[in-house]
Amino acid sequence: MKAVHFGAGNIGRGFIGLLLSQGGYEVIFSDVNERIVEELKQRGEYTVTLAEEGASGIQVTGVTAIDGRDPAAVAEAVASADLITTAVGVNILKHIAPGIAAGLKLRLQRGGEPLHLIACENAIGASAKLKEQVLALLQPEEAAAVSAMAAFPDSAVDRIVPLQHHEDPLAVTVEPFYEWVINRSQMLPGAEELPGVHYVDDLIPFIERKLFTVNTGHCSAAYAGYSKGYATIQESMKDEDIAAFVQSVLKESGDMLIEAYGFHRAEHEAYILKIIDRFRNPYLTDEVVRVGRSPLRKLSHEDRLVRPALRALELGLPAQRLAEAMALALRFDESSDPEATQLQESIRELGPAGALAAASGLPEEHPLVAAAVSRYDELAKL
Numbered sequence: 054m055k056a057v058h059f060g061a062g063n064i065g066r067g068f069i070g071l072l073l074s075q076g077g078y079e080v081i082f083s084d085v086n087e088r089i090v091e092e093l094k095q096r097g098e099y100t101v102t103l104a105e106e107g108a109s110g111i112q113v114t115g116v117t118a119i120d121g122r123d124p125a126a127v128a129e130a131v132a133s134a135d136l137i138t139t140a141v142g143v144n145i146l147k148h149i150a151p152g153i154a155a156g157l158k159l160r161l162q163r164g165g166e167p168l169h170l171i172a173c174e175n176a177i178g179a180s181a182k183l184k185e186q187v188l189a190l191l192q193p194e195e196a197a198a199v200s201a202m203a204a205f206p207d208s209a210v211d212r213i214v215p216l217q218h219h220e221d222p223l224a225v226t227v228e229p230f231y232e233w234v235i236n237r238s239q240m241l242p243g244a245e246e247l248p249g250v251h252y253v254d255d256l257i258p259f260i261e262r263k264l265f266t267v268n269t270g271h272c273s274a275a276y277a278g279y280s281k282g283y284a285t286i287q288e289s290m291k292d293e294d295i296a297a298f299v300q301s302v303l304k305e306s307g308d309m310l311i312e313a314y315g316f317h318r319a320e321h322e323a324y325i326l327k328i329i330d331r332f333r334n335p336y337l338t339d340e341v342v343r344v345g346r347s348p349l350r351k352l353s354h355e356d357r358l359v360r361p362a363l364r365a366l367e368l369g370l371p372a373q374r375l376a377e378a379m380a381l382a383l384r385f386d387e388s389s390d391p392e393a394t395q396l397q398e399s400i401r402e403l404g405p406a407g408a409l410a411a412a413s414g415l416p417e418e419h420p421l422v423a424a425a426v427s428r429y430d431e432l433a434k435l
């Protein structure tokens with residue numbers, strides 16, 4: 054069984070590639086990073102280390118790579134794969150869509166064996182988005198044939214994998230915890246299930262719980278830590294004010310999730326505490342700049358701050374702390390991050406309310422924008 058995985062980065066090697074290889078797949082990574090591709094091709098294996106006491110390495114074998122910029126190689130890999138997965142970043146999906154579309158056309162010409170394509174990105178409906186982008190590149194009759202041959206089940210992936218600073222470019226250190234949830238109802242009938250994966254018939258409660266707890270909390274810690282000059286999440290979470298702030302943000306998103314989906318309160322509170330503990334993992338060093346990366350994406354309408362806040366307001370629940378986290382995101386003035394630079398330019402040009410409105414799609418006069426800007430102004434005075 055051959056799996057083609059787009060993106061041999063932290064989640065690609067440290068989570069999806071590892072699980073697929075353990076599940077008996079030969080894993081062919083497609084990436085645009087020449088060094089990573091060459092190393093994977095030459096060595097055919099790499100080490101994943103779990104960040105815990107007495108951590109030992111897991112050897113991932115049976116892997117190779119292709120150059121993601123080689124259209125013929127990508128198309129051939131897709132045409133002959135038994136499974137396709139991605140972890141490239143939700144905004145990069147459009148760049149891999151042409152290679153996937155070409156591969157699916159080739160596959161149709163060769164008889165059209167059924168195929169699942171699963172985007173493992175931090176976003177709601179990422180596989181559906183990939184499907185839309187792929188189908189848009191095909192003629193109507195090809196698109197119909199691909200829709201019958203291939204399924205794009207959505208999924209939620211959870212494992213903290215920080216930036217890697219090893220001598221070995223393939224080595225990757227990951228937190229021990231992982232969760233990969235796939236929407237079974239979007240799969241082809243009779244499809245085999247992957248070991249280590251949790252299948253559900255309705256993914257929305259799972260992905261919202263994950264995104265609006267792990268990712269909402271993590272980015273809140275990152276932006277609060279950045280504003281106080283901390284370099285890592287671990288340092289930030291040692292600051293009691295930040296830890297209390299993160300907990301208060303997660304109380305708001307948690308109350309919304311409990312109300313919206315009927316999660317058991319005590320279980321959800323335990324889930325929050327477990328996640329806060331994961332942020333603190335002393336065996337990891339996770340830079341605030343990584344966790345806060347791409348603030349425009351994180352401030353967008355469907356992402357981890359605005360969406361839970363809007364849903365909380367719709368349910369008559371408070372969203373003040375979530376608005377404060379948005380204010381801190383507006384203060385993420387990190388020159389190494391292109392979206393942060395763009396956001397700061399937007400603030401200079403449009404003011405904080407205009408910039409937040411532009412990023413979130415909310416009207417400037419929306420109460421969330423007002424609450425975030427009021428906190429933004431207060432932060433300027435500290």
Ligand SMILES: NC(=O)C1=CN([C@@H]2O[C@H](COP(=O)(O)OP(=O)(O)OC[C@H]3O[C@@H](n4cnc5c(N)ncnc54)[C@H](O)[C@@H]3O)[C@@H](O)[C@H]2O)C=CC1
Binds near residue numbers: 063083143148
């Ligand atoms: N790192 C983490 O802790 C988690 C990340 N995620 C999600 O996983 C996805 C990947 O994140 P990371 O692995 O952290 O990022 P990363 O930056 O480590 O990996 C992304 C990889 O995609 C490759 N890439 C870029 N353009 C490409 C193209 N056109 N074709 C093929 N490969 C291409 C890059 O070279 C890189 O190796 C993101 O959507 C992220 O939100 C989800 C859960 C946890």
Ligand SMILES: O=P(O)(O)OC[C@H]1O[C@](O)(CO)[C@@H](O)[C@@H]1O
Binds near residue numbers: 212213271343
């Ligand atoms: O690309 P993004 O959305 O910033 O993803 C990274 C986030 O995902 C996580 O891995 C959690 O799933 C966190 O480490 C981090 O907050």
